[in-house]
Amino acid sequence: MLNDRQTKLLKIIVEDYVKTARPVSSKAICDILNCSSATIRNEMSYLEETGLLEKTHISSGRVPSEKGYRYYVDHILEPRELNGEDMLKLQTIVNNSSLMLDDYITKSMEIVSEMTNLTAIVLGKSSKDNCVSKVEVVPINEHNLIAIVITDKGHVEHKNLTIKENVSINDIKQTVDLINKMIIGTQLNEVGKVLEYEVKPIIAKYVKQHEVLYNAFYTAFTDFAKESVTMTGRKNMLMQPEFNNADKIRDIISKFEDKEIVDKIEENDNGINIYIGSETEFDDDVTIVKMKYEANGEEGTIALVGPKRMEYDKVIALLEYIKENMKEGK
Amino acid sequence: MLNDRQTKLLKIIVEDYVKTARPVSSKAICDILNCSSATIRNEMSYLEETGLLEKTHISSGRVPSEKGYRYYVDHILEPRELNGEDMLKLQTIVNNSSLMLDDYITKSMEIVSEMTNLTAIVLGKSSKDNCVSKVEVVPINEHNLIAIVITDKGHVEHKNLTIKENVSINDIKQTVDLINKMIIGTQLNEVGKVLEYEVKPIIAKYVKQHEVLYNAFYTAFTDFAKESVTMTGRKNMLMQPEFNNADKIRDIISKFEDKEIVDKIEENDNGINIYIGSETEFDDDVTIVKMKYEANGEEGTIALVGPKRMEYDKVIALLEYIKENMKEGK
DNA sequence: TTTAGCACTCATATATTGACAATGCTAACA
DNA sequence: TGTTAGCATTGTCAATATATGAGTGCTAAA
Numbered sequence: 001m002l003n004d005r006q007t008k009l010l011k012i013i014v015e016d017y018v019k020t021a022r023p024v025s026s027k028a029i030c031d032i033l034n035c036s037s038a039t040i041r042n043e044m045s046y047l048e049e050t051g052l053l054e055k056t057h058i059s060s061g062r063v064p065s066e067k068g069y070r071y072y073v074d075h076i077l078e079p080r081e082l083n084g085e086d087m088l089k090l091q092t093i094v095n096n097s098s099l100m101l102d103d104y105i106t107k108s109m110e111i112v113s114e115m116t117n118l119t120a121i122v123l124g125k126s127s128k129d130n131c132v133s134k135v136e137v138v139p140i141n142e143h144n145l146i147a148i149v150i151t152d153k154g155h156v157e158h159k160n161l162t163i164k165e166n167v168s169i170n171d172i173k174q175t176v177d178l179i180n181k182m183i184i185g186t187q188l189n190e191v192g193k194v195l196e197y198e199v200k201p202i203i204a205k206y207v208k209q210h211e212v213l214y215n216a217f218y219t220a221f222t223d224f225a226k227e228s229v230t231m232t233g234r235k236n237m238l239m240q241p242e243f244n245n246a247d248k249i250r251d252i253i254s255k256f257e258d259k260e261i262v263d264k265i266e267e268n269d270n271g272i273n274i275y276i277g278s279e280t281e282f283d284d285d286v287t288i289v290k291m292k293y294e295a296n297g298e299e300g301t302i303a304l305v306g307p308k309r310m311e312y313d314k315v316i317a318l319l320e321y322i323k324e325n326m327k328e329g330k
Numbered sequence: 331m332l333n334d335r336q337t338k339l340l341k342i343i344v345e346d347y348v349k350t351a352r353p354v355s356s357k358a359i360c361d362i363l364n365c366s367s368a369t370i371r372n373e374m375s376y377l378e379e380t381g382l383l384e385k386t387h388i389s390s391g392r393v394p395s396e397k398g399y400r401y402y403v404d405h406i407l408e409p410r411e412l413n414g415e416d417m418l419k420l421q422t423i424v425n426n427s428s429l430m431l432d433d434y435i436t437k438s439m440e441i442v443s444e445m446t447n448l449t450a451i452v453l454g455k456s457s458k459d460n461c462v463s464k465v466e467v468v469p470i471n472e473h474n475l476i477a478i479v480i481t482d483k484g485h486v487e488h489k490n491l492t493i494k495e496n497v498s499i500n501d502i503k504q505t506v507d508l509i510n511k512m513i514i515g516t517q518l519n520e521v522g523k524v525l526e527y528e529v530k531p532i533i534a535k536y537v538k539q540h541e542v543l544y545n546a547f548y549t550a551f552t553d554f555a556k557e558s559v560t561m562t563g564r565k566n567m568l569m570q571p572e573f574n575n576a577d578k579i580r581d582i583i584s585k586f587e588d589k590e591i592v593d594k595i596e597e598n599d600n601g602i603n604i605y606i607g608s609e610t611e612f613d614d615d616v617t618i619v620k621m622k623y624e625a626n627g628e629e630g631t632i633a634l635v636g637p638k639r640m641e642y643d644k645v646i647a648l649l650e651y652i653k654e655n656m657k658e659g660k
Numbered sequence: 661t662t663t664a665g666c667a668c669t670c671a672t673a674t675a676t677t678g679a680c681a682a683t684g685c686t687a688a689c690a
Numbered sequence: 691t692g693t694t695a696g697c698a699t700t701g702t703c704a705a706t707a708t709a710t711g712a713g714t715g716c717t718a719a720a
Contacts, residue, residue, distance in 0.1 A: 025682060036694050041683065059682045059701045100490045138464060140484040148478060148486060154470040156478060156488040160430040235584040244576045253583065254565040355713055366663050371714065389669045389713050 002047075007076060008033065009043050010052055014064045014072045018309050021241050023061030066277040066284070069308055073274055080313040082321050086115055090318075094325045101298055101326060106230055108322050109302055113233030116315060117240060118306035119256070123266045124228030130155055132183050132191060137161075137176045145172065147220050151188065153298055159220040167209040175203055175213045183221075192222045229262055242285045242307045255282050266301045268292055272319055277308050285309075291319045295326045332377075337406060338363065339373050340382055344394045344402045348639050351571045353391030396607040396614070399638055403604055410643040412651050416445055420648075424655045431628055431656060436560055438652050439632055443563030446645060447570060448636035449586070453596045454558030460485055460518050467491075467506045475502065477550045481518065483628055489550040497539040505533055505543045513551075522552045559592055572615045572637040585612050596631045598622055602649055607638050614638075621649045625656045 002010065012032060013024045026040035033040065044062050047053040052068035055061070064072065082090075093099065093107045102124075109120035130151035138146045145161040179199060186194050195218055203210045234256060243249050255261050261281045268290055275288045282288070287310055290303035302322070304315055332340065342362060343354045356370035363370065374392050377383040382398035385391070394402065412420075423429065423437045432454075439450035460481035468476045475491040509529060516524050525548055533540045564586060573579050585591050591611045598620055605618045612618070617640055620633035632652070634645055 023682090027682080037682095038684095038694055038696095039692085042693085045684080055683085057682095057701050059684095059699075061682065100492060102490075134468060136466070138480055140480075140482075144484055146480060146484060146486055148488075150468050150470075150476060152470075154474055154476060154490055156476055158478075158486040158488070160432070160484055162430055232587070235580065235587050238580050238583060246574045246576050246579055249576055249579050249583075250565065250568050253568060253579075257562070257565050353713090357713075367713090368663055368665095368715095369661085372662090375715080385714085387670050389715095390671080391713065 002050075002052075002071075005033065006043055006047060009040065010047060010064070010068060010072060011076050013053065013062055014068065014076070017063055018311055021309060023056055023063050025061040028061075064308075066308065069276050069287070069312075073276070073312055077312055077316075080317050082314075082317045086314075086318065087321065089115065090321060090325075101295060104326060105293075105300070105302060105322070106232075109304075110232050112304065112318050112322070113236055116304065116306065116311065116318070117233075117236040118304040118310060118315070119231060119233050119237040121262065121265060121303040121305060122230045123263075123301040123303070124230075130188050132186050132188065135176065135180050135183065137172065139169070139172070145216075147217065149188075149221070155298075161216040161220055163209075163212055163216055167212060171207045171209055171213065174207055175210075175217070178203060179217065192218065195221060229259075231256060231262075237306045240307045240309075242309065248283065248285075252283055252286070265290055265303050268301065270294075272316055274312070280305075289315050289319065291323060293323055293326060332380075332382075332401075335363065336373055336377060339370070340377060340394070340398060340402060341406045343383065343392055344398065344406070347393055348641055351639060353386055353393050355391040358391075394638075396638065399606050399617070399642075403606070403642055407642055407646075410647050412644075412647045416644075416648065417651065419445065420651060420655075431625060434656060435623075435630070435632060435652070439634075440562050442634065442648050442652070443566055446634065446636065446641065446648070447563075447566040448634040448640060448645070449561060449563050449567040451592065451595060451633040451635060452560045453593075453631040453633070454560075462513050462516050462518065462521060465506065465510050465513065467502065469499070469502070475546075477547065479518075479551070491546040491550055493539075493542055493546055497542055501537045501539055501543065504537055505540075505547070508533060509547065522548065525551060559589075561586060561592075567636045570637045570639075572639065578613070578615075582613060582616070595620055595633050598631065600624075602646055604642070619645050619649065621653065623653055623656060 009029065012029055016024045016028070026037040026044060029040050030037045044053060047068075048055070048062065051065060052071055053062040054065040054068075056063060089111055090108055093104060093111065096104075099107070106122055109122055112118075113120035130153045132149055133152045134150040136148045136150075138148065140146060140160075143163055145163065146158055147161055148156065148158045150156050179195075182199050182202075183191055183194050195214070200210075200214055203214060207213060234253070237243070238249050238252070243252065264281060265288065270292050272289065272291045275290075277284045277286065280286050280288045282305065285307055286305060287308045288303055288305050289310075289312070290301055292301050293299060302319070304310075304319070339359065342359055346354045346358070356367040356374060359370050360367045374383060377398075378385070378392065381395060382401055383392040384395040384398075386393060419441055420438060423434060423441065426434075429437065436452055439452055442448075443450035460483045462479055463482045464480040466478045466480075468478065470476060470490075473493055475493065476488055477491055478486065478488040480486050509525075512529050512532075513521055513524050525544070530540075530544055533544060537543060564583070567573070568579050568582070573582065594611060595618065600622050602619065602621045605620075607614045607616065610616050610618050612635065615637055616635060617638045618633055618635050619640075619642070620631055622631050623629060632649070634640075634649070
C-alpha cells in the first residue's frame with residue numbers, strides 16, 4: 001500500500017504524463033510537493049520498485065507503468081463532473097427529442113470521440129436474444145422477395161431472397177404462414193434450428209417447391225443474428241504520439257478491421273469497465289473503456305479506444321453522462 | 331508520341347516498378363531490350379524530358395511519373411484475362427446462387443481487396459431515385475413504432491419512431507393509410523415534399539394528434555435517402571511501402587473517414603474510370619479505379635483504392651469479371 | 661546509332677561528438 | 691530517521707563526419 005505522499009506523487013505523475021506525453025522529472029514535481037528533487041527521486045525509485053512507474057531509459061524521467069495506470073484507476077481516480085463546455089456540446093444531442101436511441105448514441109459518441117481524441121465504437125444491440133414477433137414477405141418481382149423480420153424489442157432486419165426456379169405465389173404464401181406460426185416467439189439465434197427441425201419437415205409435405213424455398217429462408221434467417229458495429233474517430237486516436245510509427249498504426253488499423261477482436265469488446269459486466277494495455281487485445285499502449293447500456297429494452301455496448309495515456313476521469317464522466325441521459329425518456 | 335522502343339521501355343519500367351517498388355536501373359533492362367545500359371540511359375533521359383519518368387534522386391534509377399502511369403494506362407495497357415487462380419477464388423461467390431446482388435458485390439470486393447492489397451469501397455445503391463412501393467407501420471409498444479418502407483427496386487429501409495404523447499392507434503392507422511395512398515410511386519427524395527405539401531394539410535384536418543405524427547414520419551422519411559458505404563481492406567493497402575510513414579497513413583485514414591471525400595467517388599460515367607495521383611482527392615501516391623454498375627435495376631459504384639503503383643491490368647480484369655458475372659442473373 | 665569507360669552524385673548505413681536532461685548515490689544535515 | 695546538496699554517471703538527441711554502393715551523364719570511339 002502506498003502512503004499519502006506516494007499516492008500524491010503517482011497521481012501527479014499520471015496526470016502530468018497524460019497531459020504532456022513526456023516523462024515526468026523529479027525536478028518538475030518538487031515545487032508541487034514542497035520538497036527537494038532528491039526526495040522525490042527517492043520516492044520515485046520506491047514506486048519503480050513496486051512496479052508502478054517506469055523509465056524510458058536509464059536517465060529519463062518517470063512514466064506510469066501499466067500497473068501504475070491500473071492502480072491510478074482503481075485507487076486514486078476521483079469521479080469528476082463533466083465540465084460545462086463539454087456538457088454544452090453534448091446537450092444539443094440530448095435535447096434533440098426526435099432522435100431515436102441508436103442515433104442519440106451514435107451522435108453522442110461521435111462528439112465524444114472528437115473531444116477526447118479517442119476512437120468511439122458502438123456495438124449494436126446484441127439482438128441474439130431478441131424474439132421474432134413478426135415475419136413478412138413482400139414480393140418485388142418474379143424472382144425476388146423481401147423477407148422482413150421484426151423482433152419484440154423493435155429491431156428490424158430484412159433480406160432480399162432470390163428464388164431462381166418458378167415458385168407459385170401460393171407456395172410462398174403457405175410457407176410464410178407456416179413460418180409465421182412456428183417461429184414467432186423464438187429467439188433470433190434459435191430460428192435456424194426451428195426452421196430445420198420443425199418447419200422443414202412440414203413444408204416438405206405440403207409445399208411443392210419446398211427445397212428452394214427452404215434454402216432461401218434458411219440463409220435469410222440465419223444471417224439475421226449479425227451485429228452492427230460503428231466506429232468513428234480512428235483518425236483522432238492515431239494522431240496521438242504513442243502511435244507515431246507506421247507499423248504500430250498498421251497493426252491497430254488491422255485489429256480494428258478484425259471482426260473477431262472488435263466483437264470481443266462486447267463481453268463485459270454492467271457499468272464501466274476499463275482494460276489497460278495487455279488487458280486489451282489491441283496493443284500494450286492501448287486502453288479500452290467500455291460501458292454496457294440498457295434502455296428502452298435495447299441493450300448494447302459503447303466503447304472508447306485510445307492510448308493508455310488518456311484522461312480517465314473525463315472519459316468516465318462522459319460515458320456516464322451519456323448513460324444518464326439515455327434513461328430520461330429516449 | 332513515343333517510338334516502339336520507348337513504348338516498350340516505359341512498359342517495362344512501369345511493370346517492373348509495380349512489381350518491385352524499386353527504381354528501375356538501366357542495367358536491369360538491357361538484357362530484355364538487347365542493348366547496352368548506355369543506350370537505355372539515353373532513351374530514359376528522353377522519357378524523362380517528356381515527363382513520363384522521374385528519378386527519386388540524381389543518381390537513382392527511374393520511376394514512372396504520374397504522367398507516365400497515365401500514358402501507360404491510356405496507351406500501353408493491354409486488356410488481360412483474369413488468371414485461373416484468381417478466377418477460382420471468385421468463382422465460389424459467383425456460383426453461390428443464394429447471394430443477392432448486394433452481398434455478391436460486397437463479398438467479391440472483399441476477396442479482390444485481399445488479392446490485390448487494395449482498399450475496396452462499395453458505394454451503395456444511390457436509392458434516391460427509387461420509388462416508394464409500400465409503407466408499413468408496426469407498433470412495438472405504446473410509444474414506439476417501426477416504419478418500414480419498401481421501394482420498387484427492392485430496397486427496404488426502416489426506422490423506429492418514438493411518439494412521446496399519447497396517440498390513438500386509430501389516428502396512427504389513418505395516417506399510415508393516407509401516407510400509403512399519397513406517396514406510393516413517389517421517388518424517395520421527393521417524399522419529403524409530398525408529405526409537407528399534400529399529406530400534412532389533410533391529416534391536419536382529420537387526425538387529432540397530427541403534429542406529433544407528422545413530425546415523426548417526416549424525420550423518418552427524409553432520413554431514408556441516405557447512402558451506404560462499405561470499405562474493406564484498408565489494412566492491405568496501408569502495408570504497401572509508399573505508405574510506410576505514420577503521417578501519410580494518418581492522412582489517408584482521415585480521408586477515408588471523411589464522408590465528403592468518399593462520397594465523391596461515386597460521380598463518374600459508366601465503365602471503368604481511373605484516377606491517378608493528383609487526380610484523386612486522396613494523395614499524390616494514390617490511384618482510384620472505379621466502376622459504376624447497373625444490374626437488376628439497382629445501381630452503384632465499386633472502387634479500388636491503392637498506391638499509384640498498382641497492377642492496373644489485373645485490377646481492370648477483376649472489376650470486369652465482377653461486372654460480367656453480375657449480369658448473369660443475380 | 662550504339663557502346664565502353666570513367667567521373668560524379670546521392671542514398672544509406674555507421675560512427676563520433678557535444679550538449680543536455682535526468683538519475684543514483686553518498687555524505688552531511690535537521 | 692527522513693531530507694537534502696552535490697557530483698559522477700548514463701542515456702537521448704541532433705549535428706557532423708566517413709565509407710560504400712548503386713546508378714547516372716558524358717565523352718570518345720566503334
